[in-house]
Amino acid sequence: MSDEPLVLGIETSCDETGVGIVRGHTLLADAIASSVEQHARFGGVVPEVASRAHLEAIVPTMQRALDDAGVTLADIDAIAVTSGPGLAGALLVGVAAAKGYALAAEKPLYGVNHLAAHVAVDTLEHGPLPEPAIAMLVSGGHSSLLLVDDLAHGVTPLGATIDDAAGEAFDKVARLLGLGFPGGPVIDRRAREGDPAAIAFPRGLSAPKDQAAHRFDFSFSGLKTAVARWVEARERDGEPVPVADVSASFQEAVCDVLTAKAIDACRTNGVQTLVIGGGVAANSRLRVLAEQRAEKHGIRVRVPRPALCTDNGAMVAALGSRLVAAGVAPSRLDLPADSAMSLTTVSVTE
Amino acid sequence: MLVLALDTATPASTAALVEVTADGLSGIAERRTVDPRAHGEKLAPEIAAALAETGVRPSDLGAIVAGLGPGPFTGLRVGLATAASMAHALGIPTYGVCSLDALGRAAGPGRVLVATDARRREVYFATYLDGVRVGGPEVAKPAEVTGEFDRVAGEGGLKYGDLFGVPVEEHLLYPPGAALVALAAERIREAAPSEPLTPLYLRRPDAVEPTGRKTVLT
Ligand SMILES: [Zn+2]
Numbered sequence: 001m002s003d004e005p006l007v008l009g010i011e012t013s014c015d016e017t018g019v020g021i022v023r024g025h026t027l028l029a030d031a032i033a034s035s036v037e038q039h040a041r042f043g044g045v046v047p048e049v050a051s052r053a054h055l056e057a058i059v060p061t062m063q064r065a066l067d068d069a070g071v072t073l074a075d076i077d078a079i080a081v082t083s084g085p086g087l088a089g090a091l092l093v094g095v096a097a098a099k100g101y102a103l104a105a106e107k108p109l110y111g112v113n114h115l116a117a118h119v120a121v122d123t124l125e126h127g128p129l130p131e132p133a134i135a136m137l138v139s140g141g142h143s144s145l146l147l148v149d150d151l152a153h154g155v156t157p158l159g160a161t162i163d164d165a166a167g168e169a170f171d172k173v174a175r176l177l178g179l180g181f182p183g184g185p186v187i188d189r190r191a192r193e194g195d196p197a198a199i200a201f202p203r204g205l206s207a208p209k210d211q212a213a214h215r216f217d218f219s220f221s222g223l224k225t226a227v228a229r230w231v232e233a234r235e236r237d238g239e240p241v242p243v244a245d246v247s248a249s250f251q252e253a254v255c256d257v258l259t260a261k262a263i264d265a266c267r268t269n270g271v272q273t274l275v276i277g278g279g280v281a282a283n284s285r286l287r288v289l290a291e292q293r294a295e296k297h298g299i300r301v302r303v304p305r306p307a308l309c310t311d312n313g314a315m316v317a318a319l320g321s322r323l324v325a326a327g328v329a330p331s332r333l334d335l336p337a338d339s340a341m342s343l344t345t346v347s348v349t350e
Numbered sequence: 351m352l353v354l355a356l357d358t359a360t361p362a363s364t365a366a367l368v369e370v371t372a373d374g375l376s377g378i379a380e381r382r383t384v385d386p387r388a389h390g391e392k393l394a395p396e397i398a399a400a401l402a403e404t405g406v407r408p409s410d411l412g413a414i415v416a417g418l419g420p421g422p423f424t425g426l427r428v429g430l431a432t433a434a435s436m437a438h439a440l441g442i443p444t445y446g447v448c449s450l451d452a453l454g455r456a457a458g459p460g461r462v463l464v465a466t467d468a469r470r471r472e473v474y475f476a477t478y479l480d481g482v483r484v485g486g487p488e489v490a491k492p493a494e495v496t497g498e499f500d501r502v503a504g505e506g507g508l509k510y511g512d513l514f515g516v517p518v519e520e521h522l523l524y525p526p527g528a529a530l531v532a533l534a535a536e537r538i539r540e541a542a543p544s545e546p547l548t549p550l551y552l553r554r555p556d557a558v559e560p561t562g563r564k565t566v567l568t
Binding site: 042046048049051052054055058059062063073088089092093094095096097098099100101103104105106332333334335336337 | 390391392393394395397398408423424427428429430431432433434435436437438439440549551555556557
Protein backbone atom coordinates (compact mmCIF):
# COMPACT_ATOMS: atom_id res chain seq x y z
CA MET A 1 0.00 0.00 0.00
CA SER A 2 2.54 2.58 1.09
CA ASP A 3 4.84 1.79 -1.85
CA GLU A 4 2.24 3.25 -4.20
CA PRO A 5 3.08 6.81 -5.24
CA LEU A 6 1.60 9.70 -3.25
CA VAL A 7 0.72 12.27 -5.90
CA LEU A 8 -0.70 15.76 -5.65
CA GLY A 9 -2.69 17.32 -8.51
CA ILE A 10 -3.47 20.98 -9.22
CA GLU A 11 -6.28 22.07 -11.56
CA THR A 12 -7.01 25.68 -12.65
CA SER A 13 -8.02 25.39 -16.31
CA CYS A 14 -11.44 27.05 -15.93
CA ASP A 15 -13.31 28.38 -12.88
CA GLU A 16 -12.50 25.70 -10.30
CA THR A 17 -9.32 25.84 -8.21
CA GLY A 18 -8.72 22.21 -7.32
CA VAL A 19 -6.05 20.38 -5.34
CA GLY A 20 -6.32 16.61 -5.02
CA ILE A 21 -4.11 14.01 -3.39
CA VAL A 22 -4.11 10.32 -4.25
CA ARG A 23 -2.09 7.28 -3.28
CA GLY A 24 -2.15 4.86 -6.19
CA HIS A 25 -5.86 4.60 -7.04
CA THR A 26 -6.99 5.78 -3.61
CA LEU A 27 -8.40 9.27 -3.23
CA LEU A 28 -7.12 10.97 -0.07
CA ALA A 29 -8.21 14.57 -0.61
CA ASP A 30 -10.13 16.61 -3.16
CA ALA A 31 -10.21 20.26 -2.09
CA ILE A 32 -11.93 22.73 -4.36
CA ALA A 33 -12.72 26.44 -4.50
CA SER A 34 -15.05 27.67 -7.20
CA SER A 35 -15.52 31.15 -8.62
CA VAL A 36 -18.74 30.08 -10.36
CA GLU A 37 -20.85 32.58 -8.41
CA GLN A 38 -18.70 35.47 -9.60
CA HIS A 39 -19.43 34.48 -13.22
CA ALA A 40 -23.17 33.90 -12.86
CA ARG A 41 -24.25 37.45 -13.68
CA PHE A 42 -22.15 37.36 -16.87
CA GLY A 43 -23.83 34.15 -18.06
CA GLY A 44 -20.50 32.42 -18.59
CA VAL A 45 -16.97 32.19 -17.24
CA VAL A 46 -15.04 35.48 -17.47
CA PRO A 47 -11.37 34.52 -17.87
CA GLU A 48 -9.88 37.46 -15.96
CA VAL A 49 -12.28 36.96 -13.06
CA ALA A 50 -11.38 33.26 -12.96
CA SER A 51 -7.64 33.99 -13.03
CA ARG A 52 -7.91 36.45 -10.15
CA ALA A 53 -9.89 33.93 -8.12
CA HIS A 54 -7.33 31.16 -8.75
CA LEU A 55 -4.51 33.31 -7.38
CA GLU A 56 -6.46 34.01 -4.19
CA ALA A 57 -7.58 30.41 -3.74
CA ILE A 58 -4.55 28.34 -4.60
CA VAL A 59 -2.64 28.39 -1.29
CA PRO A 60 -5.70 27.93 0.98
CA THR A 61 -6.97 25.12 -1.26
CA MET A 62 -3.56 23.42 -1.13
CA GLN A 63 -3.50 23.65 2.66
CA ARG A 64 -7.00 22.20 2.88
CA ALA A 65 -6.03 19.25 0.67
CA LEU A 66 -2.91 18.53 2.74
CA ASP A 67 -4.94 18.72 5.96
CA ASP A 68 -7.70 16.47 4.58
CA ALA A 69 -5.16 13.86 3.45
CA GLY A 70 -3.16 14.16 6.66
CA VAL A 71 0.12 14.54 4.78
CA THR A 72 2.75 17.24 4.28
CA LEU A 73 4.40 18.36 1.05
CA ALA A 74 7.54 16.52 2.15
CA ASP A 75 5.59 13.23 1.96
CA ILE A 76 4.49 13.82 -1.66
CA ASP A 77 6.26 11.86 -4.41
CA ALA A 78 5.23 14.02 -7.37
CA ILE A 79 3.20 17.11 -8.26
CA ALA A 80 0.97 17.05 -11.34
CA VAL A 81 -0.71 20.13 -12.82
CA THR A 82 -3.11 20.76 -15.69
CA SER A 83 -0.95 22.55 -18.27
CA GLY A 84 -3.66 22.56 -20.97
CA PRO A 85 -6.07 22.82 -22.63
CA GLY A 86 -8.08 25.59 -20.95
CA LEU A 87 -8.15 29.33 -20.33
CA ALA A 88 -4.59 30.58 -20.82
CA GLY A 89 -4.47 32.99 -17.88
CA ALA A 90 -6.20 30.55 -15.55
CA LEU A 91 -3.89 27.67 -16.48
CA LEU A 92 -0.88 29.89 -15.88
CA VAL A 93 -1.75 30.46 -12.22
CA GLY A 94 -1.89 26.72 -11.54
CA VAL A 95 1.25 25.99 -13.53
CA ALA A 96 3.19 28.75 -11.75
CA ALA A 97 2.00 27.54 -8.35
CA ALA A 98 2.83 23.92 -9.19
CA LYS A 99 6.33 24.98 -10.20
CA GLY A 100 6.70 26.93 -6.96
CA TYR A 101 5.68 23.92 -4.90
CA ALA A 102 7.82 21.53 -6.94
CA LEU A 103 10.83 23.82 -6.80
CA ALA A 104 10.58 24.59 -3.08
CA ALA A 105 9.74 21.03 -1.99
CA GLU A 106 12.22 19.58 -4.56
CA LYS A 107 9.66 17.24 -6.14
CA PRO A 108 9.20 16.10 -9.76
CA LEU A 109 6.62 18.08 -11.76
CA TYR A 110 4.21 16.64 -14.34
CA GLY A 111 2.37 18.96 -16.72
CA VAL A 112 -0.69 16.97 -17.81
CA ASN A 113 -3.58 17.15 -20.26
CA HIS A 114 -6.87 18.15 -18.66
CA LEU A 115 -8.92 15.82 -20.87
CA ALA A 116 -6.76 12.78 -20.14
CA ALA A 117 -7.18 13.64 -16.46
CA HIS A 118 -10.98 13.50 -16.88
CA VAL A 119 -10.50 9.91 -18.05
CA ALA A 120 -8.00 9.00 -15.33
CA VAL A 121 -10.25 10.13 -12.47
CA ASP A 122 -12.53 7.14 -13.01
CA THR A 123 -9.77 4.84 -11.71
CA LEU A 124 -10.29 6.40 -8.26
CA GLU A 125 -13.83 5.02 -8.25
CA HIS A 126 -13.71 1.89 -10.40
CA GLY A 127 -10.07 0.80 -10.26
CA PRO A 128 -7.67 0.30 -13.16
CA LEU A 129 -9.19 1.12 -16.55
CA PRO A 130 -9.44 -1.78 -19.03
CA GLU A 131 -7.66 -0.62 -22.17
CA PRO A 132 -8.48 -0.02 -24.90
CA ALA A 133 -11.51 2.00 -23.81
CA ILE A 134 -13.61 4.72 -25.37
CA ALA A 135 -13.84 7.94 -23.38
CA MET A 136 -16.51 10.55 -23.91
CA LEU A 137 -15.73 13.88 -22.27
CA VAL A 138 -18.57 16.35 -22.13
CA SER A 139 -18.52 19.66 -20.25
CA GLY A 140 -18.95 23.39 -20.68
CA GLY A 141 -15.57 23.55 -22.38
CA HIS A 142 -15.24 20.28 -24.28
CA SER A 143 -17.11 17.50 -26.07
CA SER A 144 -14.79 14.78 -27.27
CA LEU A 145 -14.70 11.11 -28.11
CA LEU A 146 -11.34 9.42 -27.58
CA LEU A 147 -9.88 6.00 -28.05
CA VAL A 148 -7.76 5.26 -24.99
CA ASP A 149 -5.09 2.67 -25.83
CA ASP A 150 -2.68 3.52 -23.05
CA LEU A 151 -3.60 6.46 -20.88
CA ALA A 152 -0.02 7.02 -19.71
CA HIS A 153 1.35 7.46 -23.20
CA GLY A 154 -1.31 8.60 -25.60
CA VAL A 155 -4.93 8.76 -26.61
CA THR A 156 -6.42 8.94 -30.09
CA PRO A 157 -9.01 11.64 -30.71
CA LEU A 158 -11.96 10.24 -32.68
CA GLY A 159 -14.17 13.30 -32.77
CA ALA A 160 -15.11 16.54 -31.05
CA THR A 161 -17.66 19.30 -31.23
CA ILE A 162 -17.40 21.48 -34.31
CA ASP A 163 -19.12 24.42 -32.60
CA ASP A 164 -20.52 24.65 -29.05
CA ALA A 165 -19.56 22.26 -26.27
CA ALA A 166 -22.40 20.16 -24.83
CA GLY A 167 -22.33 22.00 -21.51
CA GLU A 168 -22.32 25.33 -23.33
CA ALA A 169 -25.57 24.32 -25.04
CA PHE A 170 -27.09 23.60 -21.62
CA ASP A 171 -25.95 27.04 -20.40
CA LYS A 172 -27.33 28.85 -23.43
CA VAL A 173 -30.69 27.08 -23.36
CA ALA A 174 -30.98 27.66 -19.60
CA ARG A 175 -30.35 31.35 -20.19
CA LEU A 176 -33.02 31.64 -22.84
CA LEU A 177 -35.48 29.84 -20.54
CA GLY A 178 -34.51 32.24 -17.73
CA LEU A 179 -33.14 29.41 -15.59
CA GLY A 180 -29.76 30.99 -14.68
CA PHE A 181 -26.15 29.79 -14.85
CA PRO A 182 -24.79 27.13 -14.88
CA GLY A 183 -27.50 25.47 -16.95
CA GLY A 184 -26.77 21.74 -16.60
CA PRO A 185 -28.16 20.95 -13.16
CA VAL A 186 -31.29 23.13 -13.49
CA ILE A 187 -32.25 21.74 -16.91
CA ASP A 188 -31.73 18.20 -15.60
CA ARG A 189 -34.08 19.03 -12.73
CA ARG A 190 -36.79 20.75 -14.81
CA ALA A 191 -36.64 18.01 -17.45
CA ARG A 192 -37.83 15.44 -14.92
CA GLU A 193 -41.32 17.00 -14.99
CA GLY A 194 -41.35 17.30 -18.78
CA ASP A 195 -41.95 15.10 -21.81
CA PRO A 196 -38.75 14.31 -23.74
CA ALA A 197 -40.82 13.58 -26.85
CA ALA A 198 -42.90 16.79 -26.67
CA ILE A 199 -40.83 18.69 -29.22
CA ALA A 200 -38.73 17.14 -31.99
CA PHE A 201 -35.48 19.11 -31.75
CA PRO A 202 -32.73 18.35 -34.30
CA ARG A 203 -29.92 15.82 -33.73
CA GLY A 204 -26.73 17.49 -35.01
CA LEU A 205 -24.40 15.62 -37.39
CA SER A 206 -26.54 12.49 -37.16
CA ALA A 207 -27.85 12.31 -40.73
CA PRO A 208 -26.54 9.60 -43.08
CA LYS A 209 -24.67 12.29 -45.06
CA ASP A 210 -22.67 13.21 -41.92
CA GLN A 211 -21.29 9.69 -41.51
CA ALA A 212 -18.33 10.19 -43.83
CA ALA A 213 -16.83 13.40 -42.48
CA HIS A 214 -18.36 13.75 -39.00
CA ARG A 215 -19.21 10.30 -37.75
CA PHE A 216 -17.80 10.97 -34.26
CA ASP A 217 -18.11 14.75 -34.21
CA PHE A 218 -20.78 16.76 -32.44
CA SER A 219 -22.64 19.97 -33.23
CA PHE A 220 -24.91 21.69 -30.71
CA SER A 221 -25.19 25.14 -32.22
CA GLY A 222 -28.11 24.26 -34.51
CA LEU A 223 -29.94 22.63 -31.61
CA LYS A 224 -29.52 25.74 -29.46
CA THR A 225 -30.87 27.90 -32.30
CA ALA A 226 -33.80 25.54 -32.85
CA VAL A 227 -34.73 25.79 -29.18
CA ALA A 228 -34.47 29.59 -29.33
CA ARG A 229 -36.70 29.75 -32.43
CA TRP A 230 -39.28 27.47 -30.85
CA VAL A 231 -39.38 29.47 -27.62
CA GLU A 232 -39.55 32.82 -29.38
CA ALA A 233 -42.34 31.65 -31.68
CA ARG A 234 -44.39 30.69 -28.60
CA GLU A 235 -43.68 34.02 -26.95
CA ARG A 236 -44.58 35.93 -30.10
CA ASP A 237 -47.89 34.12 -30.24
CA GLY A 238 -48.50 35.10 -26.62
CA GLU A 239 -48.45 31.49 -25.45
CA PRO A 240 -46.76 30.34 -22.24
CA VAL A 241 -43.45 28.52 -22.66
CA PRO A 242 -43.64 24.95 -21.29
CA VAL A 243 -40.24 25.08 -19.58
CA ALA A 244 -40.30 21.44 -18.43
CA ASP A 245 -41.13 20.08 -21.90
CA VAL A 246 -38.55 22.30 -23.62
CA SER A 247 -35.93 21.23 -21.05
CA ALA A 248 -36.76 17.55 -21.42
CA SER A 249 -36.87 17.64 -25.23
CA PHE A 250 -33.65 19.62 -25.50
CA GLN A 251 -31.88 17.33 -23.02
CA GLU A 252 -33.12 14.28 -24.89
CA ALA A 253 -31.68 15.60 -28.16
CA VAL A 254 -28.26 16.16 -26.56
CA CYS A 255 -28.18 12.80 -24.76
CA ASP A 256 -29.47 10.90 -27.79
CA VAL A 257 -26.64 12.16 -30.00
CA LEU A 258 -23.94 11.77 -27.35
CA THR A 259 -24.81 8.20 -26.42
CA ALA A 260 -25.47 7.05 -30.01
CA LYS A 261 -22.06 8.27 -31.12
CA ALA A 262 -20.28 6.92 -28.05
CA ILE A 263 -21.75 3.45 -28.52
CA ASP A 264 -20.96 3.61 -32.24
CA ALA A 265 -17.34 4.46 -31.34
CA CYS A 266 -17.15 1.44 -29.00
CA ARG A 267 -18.58 -0.93 -31.59
CA THR A 268 -16.47 0.41 -34.46
CA ASN A 269 -13.30 -0.04 -32.42
CA GLY A 270 -14.30 -3.34 -30.82
CA VAL A 271 -14.12 -1.79 -27.36
CA GLN A 272 -16.12 -3.05 -24.35
CA THR A 273 -15.58 -0.16 -21.95
CA LEU A 274 -17.04 3.34 -22.17
CA VAL A 275 -15.89 5.99 -19.69
CA ILE A 276 -17.88 9.21 -19.46
CA GLY A 277 -16.40 12.29 -17.80
CA GLY A 278 -16.81 16.06 -17.61
CA GLY A 279 -19.55 18.10 -15.98
CA VAL A 280 -22.29 16.92 -18.36
CA ALA A 281 -21.58 13.32 -17.24
CA ALA A 282 -23.44 14.32 -14.08
CA ASN A 283 -26.63 14.59 -16.18
CA SER A 284 -29.06 11.93 -14.98
CA ARG A 285 -30.62 11.26 -18.39
CA LEU A 286 -27.21 10.83 -20.05
CA ARG A 287 -26.28 8.17 -17.50
CA VAL A 288 -29.51 6.22 -17.93
CA LEU A 289 -29.53 6.36 -21.72
CA ALA A 290 -25.85 5.37 -21.96
CA GLU A 291 -26.46 2.35 -19.69
CA GLN A 292 -29.52 1.27 -21.67
CA ARG A 293 -27.83 1.46 -25.04
CA ALA A 294 -24.52 -0.03 -23.86
CA GLU A 295 -26.22 -3.02 -22.29
CA LYS A 296 -27.61 -4.11 -25.64
CA HIS A 297 -24.08 -4.44 -26.99
CA GLY A 298 -22.37 -5.87 -23.92
CA ILE A 299 -20.53 -2.62 -23.27
CA ARG A 300 -19.72 -1.60 -19.70
CA VAL A 301 -20.27 2.07 -18.85
CA ARG A 302 -18.10 3.68 -16.20
CA VAL A 303 -19.16 7.09 -14.92
CA PRO A 304 -17.48 8.51 -11.83
CA ARG A 305 -19.68 10.15 -9.21
CA PRO A 306 -20.72 13.72 -10.11
CA ALA A 307 -18.18 15.41 -7.81
CA LEU A 308 -15.38 13.69 -9.73
CA CYS A 309 -16.92 14.41 -13.16
CA THR A 310 -16.63 18.18 -12.84
CA ASP A 311 -13.20 19.81 -12.87
CA ASN A 312 -11.15 18.98 -9.76
CA GLY A 313 -7.62 18.36 -8.54
CA ALA A 314 -8.18 14.66 -7.86
CA MET A 315 -8.39 13.92 -11.59
CA VAL A 316 -5.02 15.56 -12.16
CA ALA A 317 -3.53 13.63 -9.26
CA ALA A 318 -5.05 10.39 -10.63
CA LEU A 319 -3.38 10.92 -13.99
CA GLY A 320 -0.12 11.91 -12.28
CA SER A 321 -0.25 8.70 -10.28
CA ARG A 322 -0.66 6.69 -13.47
CA LEU A 323 2.29 8.51 -15.08
CA VAL A 324 4.55 7.91 -12.08
CA ALA A 325 3.58 4.23 -11.98
CA ALA A 326 4.31 3.93 -15.71
CA GLY A 327 7.74 5.49 -15.29
CA VAL A 328 7.00 8.45 -17.55
CA ALA A 329 9.60 11.23 -17.35
CA PRO A 330 8.55 14.42 -15.54
CA SER A 331 8.26 17.86 -17.15
CA ARG A 332 10.93 20.53 -17.02
CA LEU A 333 10.62 23.79 -15.07
CA ASP A 334 10.08 25.72 -18.31
CA LEU A 335 6.79 23.83 -18.79
CA PRO A 336 4.44 26.19 -20.65
CA ALA A 337 0.71 26.60 -20.09
CA ASP A 338 -0.78 25.49 -23.41
CA SER A 339 -4.37 26.65 -23.82
CA ALA A 340 -4.76 24.59 -27.02
CA MET A 341 -2.86 21.48 -25.87
CA SER A 342 -3.45 18.60 -28.26
CA LEU A 343 -5.19 15.49 -27.04
CA THR A 344 -2.32 13.41 -28.29
CA THR A 345 -0.15 14.93 -25.52
CA VAL A 346 -1.02 13.22 -22.23
CA SER A 347 1.87 14.77 -20.33
CA VAL A 348 4.62 17.18 -21.29
CA THR A 349 8.03 15.55 -21.30
CA GLU A 350 11.11 17.00 -22.93
CA MET B 351 19.00 35.90 6.26
CA LEU B 352 18.76 34.74 2.66
CA VAL B 353 15.86 36.32 0.82
CA LEU B 354 14.47 35.46 -2.61
CA ALA B 355 13.05 38.38 -4.59
CA LEU B 356 10.71 37.83 -7.54
CA ASP B 357 9.18 40.31 -9.95
CA THR B 358 7.11 39.76 -13.09
CA ALA B 359 5.36 43.14 -13.33
CA THR B 360 7.25 44.15 -16.50
CA PRO B 361 8.48 42.15 -19.52
CA ALA B 362 11.30 40.96 -17.23
CA SER B 363 11.09 37.79 -15.17
CA THR B 364 13.45 38.56 -12.31
CA ALA B 365 14.74 36.22 -9.60
CA ALA B 366 17.32 37.52 -7.12
CA LEU B 367 18.97 36.22 -3.98
CA VAL B 368 19.82 38.85 -1.39
CA GLU B 369 21.44 38.46 2.02
CA VAL B 370 19.79 40.67 4.62
CA THR B 371 21.87 41.39 7.71
CA ALA B 372 21.20 43.57 10.76
CA ASP B 373 22.76 46.60 9.10
CA GLY B 374 22.78 46.00 5.38
CA LEU B 375 21.98 44.09 2.24
CA SER B 376 24.16 42.25 -0.22
CA GLY B 377 23.08 40.91 -3.57
CA ILE B 378 24.22 37.34 -4.15
CA ALA B 379 22.67 36.50 -7.50
CA GLU B 380 20.27 38.06 -9.94
CA ARG B 381 18.85 36.44 -13.05
CA ARG B 382 16.49 37.97 -15.56
CA THR B 383 14.81 37.08 -18.85
CA VAL B 384 13.11 39.86 -20.79
CA ASP B 385 10.15 38.52 -22.73
CA PRO B 386 6.65 39.92 -22.19
CA ARG B 387 4.94 36.60 -23.00
CA ALA B 388 7.21 34.14 -21.22
CA HIS B 389 6.98 34.73 -17.46
CA GLY B 390 5.23 31.41 -17.03
CA GLU B 391 8.05 29.57 -18.73
CA LYS B 392 11.08 31.60 -17.64
CA LEU B 393 10.63 32.53 -14.01
CA ALA B 394 10.95 29.09 -12.39
CA PRO B 395 14.09 28.15 -14.37
CA GLU B 396 15.61 31.52 -13.41
CA ILE B 397 14.93 30.79 -9.73
CA ALA B 398 16.41 27.30 -10.06
CA ALA B 399 19.48 28.72 -11.81
CA ALA B 400 19.97 31.44 -9.17
CA LEU B 401 19.84 28.79 -6.45
CA ALA B 402 22.09 26.38 -8.33
CA GLU B 403 24.80 28.90 -9.20
CA THR B 404 25.11 29.97 -5.56
CA GLY B 405 24.71 26.52 -4.02
CA VAL B 406 21.64 27.63 -2.07
CA ARG B 407 18.96 25.07 -1.24
CA PRO B 408 15.33 26.25 -1.18
CA SER B 409 15.23 25.30 2.50
CA ASP B 410 18.00 27.86 3.16
CA LEU B 411 15.61 30.72 2.30
CA GLY B 412 14.20 32.80 5.14
CA ALA B 413 11.68 34.99 3.31
CA ILE B 414 10.36 35.84 -0.15
CA VAL B 415 9.78 39.38 -1.41
CA ALA B 416 7.52 39.81 -4.44
CA GLY B 417 6.75 42.77 -6.67
CA LEU B 418 2.96 43.29 -6.50
CA GLY B 419 2.88 45.29 -9.72
CA PRO B 420 1.15 47.18 -11.13
CA GLY B 421 1.78 45.28 -14.34
CA PRO B 422 0.03 43.28 -17.07
CA PHE B 423 -2.14 40.84 -15.11
CA THR B 424 -1.23 37.49 -16.60
CA GLY B 425 2.51 37.89 -16.15
CA LEU B 426 2.13 39.57 -12.77
CA ARG B 427 0.19 36.60 -11.39
CA VAL B 428 2.99 34.20 -12.39
CA GLY B 429 5.40 35.90 -10.00
CA LEU B 430 2.88 36.09 -7.18
CA ALA B 431 1.64 32.50 -7.54
CA THR B 432 5.25 31.31 -7.58
CA ALA B 433 6.21 33.39 -4.55
CA ALA B 434 3.15 32.34 -2.56
CA SER B 435 3.50 28.65 -3.33
CA MET B 436 7.23 28.54 -2.60
CA ALA B 437 6.75 30.34 0.69
CA HIS B 438 3.86 28.03 1.59
CA ALA B 439 5.97 24.97 0.85
CA LEU B 440 8.89 26.31 2.87
CA GLY B 441 6.83 27.73 5.74
CA ILE B 442 8.46 31.17 5.38
CA PRO B 443 6.87 34.65 5.19
CA THR B 444 6.12 36.64 2.03
CA TYR B 445 6.33 40.43 1.79
CA GLY B 446 4.83 42.45 -1.03
CA VAL B 447 6.26 45.67 -2.44
CA CYS B 448 5.12 47.96 -5.25
CA SER B 449 7.20 47.03 -8.30
CA LEU B 450 7.46 50.68 -9.38
CA ASP B 451 8.92 51.56 -5.96
CA ALA B 452 11.90 49.30 -6.66
CA LEU B 453 12.72 51.38 -9.74
CA GLY B 454 12.03 54.63 -7.87
CA ARG B 455 14.32 53.62 -5.03
CA ALA B 456 17.07 52.45 -7.37
CA ALA B 457 16.87 55.74 -9.30
CA GLY B 458 18.24 57.57 -6.25
CA PRO B 459 18.09 61.29 -5.40
CA GLY B 460 15.99 63.86 -7.22
CA ARG B 461 12.58 63.94 -8.85
CA VAL B 462 11.91 60.81 -10.85
CA LEU B 463 9.03 59.43 -12.87
CA VAL B 464 8.77 55.64 -13.05
CA ALA B 465 6.71 54.44 -16.01
CA THR B 466 6.15 50.86 -17.17
CA ASP B 467 4.21 49.55 -20.12
CA ALA B 468 0.55 48.89 -19.31
CA ARG B 469 -0.28 47.90 -22.92
CA ARG B 470 -3.31 49.46 -24.67
CA ARG B 471 -1.06 52.55 -25.23
CA GLU B 472 -1.05 53.29 -21.50
CA VAL B 473 1.56 53.30 -18.75
CA TYR B 474 1.59 52.39 -15.09
CA PHE B 475 3.34 55.25 -13.36
CA ALA B 476 4.35 56.78 -10.03
CA THR B 477 6.52 59.73 -9.08
CA TYR B 478 9.40 59.78 -6.57
CA LEU B 479 11.36 62.33 -4.59
CA ASP B 480 14.73 61.03 -3.41
CA GLY B 481 13.61 57.45 -3.89
CA VAL B 482 10.34 57.80 -1.97
CA ARG B 483 7.00 57.65 -3.76
CA VAL B 484 5.08 60.95 -3.76
CA GLY B 485 2.41 60.18 -6.40
CA GLY B 486 0.68 57.11 -7.83
CA PRO B 487 0.70 54.34 -8.70
CA GLU B 488 -1.80 54.98 -11.46
CA VAL B 489 -2.52 53.88 -14.99
CA ALA B 490 -2.94 56.51 -17.75
CA LYS B 491 -2.11 57.46 -21.30
CA PRO B 492 1.50 58.71 -21.45
CA ALA B 493 0.33 62.21 -22.45
CA GLU B 494 -1.86 62.37 -19.33
CA VAL B 495 0.88 61.53 -16.84
CA THR B 496 1.13 64.24 -14.19
CA GLY B 497 3.70 65.11 -11.53
CA GLU B 498 7.07 66.82 -11.21
CA PHE B 499 10.07 64.94 -12.51
CA ASP B 500 13.45 65.57 -14.10
CA ARG B 501 14.10 62.07 -15.43
CA VAL B 502 12.22 58.87 -16.10
CA ALA B 503 13.03 55.24 -15.26
CA GLY B 504 11.28 52.06 -16.37
CA GLU B 505 10.72 50.65 -19.84
CA GLY B 506 7.68 52.91 -20.28
CA GLY B 507 10.17 55.77 -20.26
CA LEU B 508 12.03 54.23 -23.15
CA LYS B 509 8.86 53.51 -25.10
CA TYR B 510 7.23 56.94 -24.59
CA GLY B 511 10.38 59.01 -23.84
CA ASP B 512 9.47 61.71 -26.39
CA LEU B 513 6.18 62.41 -24.65
CA PHE B 514 7.73 62.83 -21.20
CA GLY B 515 10.44 65.19 -22.45
CA VAL B 516 13.02 64.26 -19.79
CA PRO B 517 16.16 62.10 -19.91
CA VAL B 518 15.62 58.34 -19.73
CA GLU B 519 17.53 56.16 -17.25
CA GLU B 520 18.31 53.47 -19.77
CA HIS B 521 20.08 51.28 -17.21
CA LEU B 522 16.94 51.22 -15.03
CA LEU B 523 14.22 49.57 -17.07
CA TYR B 524 13.12 46.70 -14.79
CA PRO B 525 12.73 46.42 -10.99
CA PRO B 526 16.11 45.38 -9.51
CA GLY B 527 16.03 42.48 -7.05
CA ALA B 528 18.14 44.24 -4.41
CA ALA B 529 15.82 47.26 -4.45
CA LEU B 530 12.76 45.01 -4.02
CA VAL B 531 14.35 43.47 -0.94
CA ALA B 532 15.50 46.85 0.40
CA LEU B 533 11.88 48.01 0.40
CA ALA B 534 10.95 45.09 2.67
CA ALA B 535 14.18 45.02 4.72
CA GLU B 536 12.67 46.50 7.87
CA ARG B 537 9.80 44.00 7.83
CA ILE B 538 12.26 41.16 7.26
CA ARG B 539 14.52 42.25 10.15
CA GLU B 540 11.55 42.64 12.48
CA ALA B 541 10.20 39.23 11.41
CA ALA B 542 6.89 40.95 10.61
CA PRO B 543 3.90 38.69 9.91
CA SER B 544 3.65 37.18 6.43
CA GLU B 545 1.54 39.31 4.05
CA PRO B 546 -0.95 38.11 1.45
CA LEU B 547 0.43 38.91 -2.02
CA THR B 548 -2.46 40.90 -3.45
CA PRO B 549 -1.74 42.23 -6.95
CA LEU B 550 -1.98 45.97 -7.65
CA TYR B 551 -4.31 45.51 -10.62
CA LEU B 552 -5.47 49.17 -10.92
CA ARG B 553 -7.92 48.05 -13.62
CA ARG B 554 -11.13 46.11 -13.27
CA PRO B 555 -11.66 42.94 -15.34
CA ASP B 556 -13.13 43.57 -18.79
CA ALA B 557 -16.49 41.91 -18.49
CA VAL B 558 -19.88 43.01 -19.65
CA GLU B 559 -23.14 41.73 -18.27
CA PRO B 560 -25.44 40.45 -20.98
CA THR B 561 -28.28 42.82 -21.87
CA GLY B 562 -31.24 40.59 -22.68
CA ARG B 563 -31.05 38.05 -25.45
CA LYS B 564 -30.78 38.63 -29.14
CA THR B 565 -33.59 37.41 -31.28
CA VAL B 566 -32.94 34.53 -33.65
CA LEU B 567 -36.21 35.05 -35.52
CA THR B 568 -35.66 37.07 -38.63
ZN1 LIG C 1 -12.99 19.72 -17.73
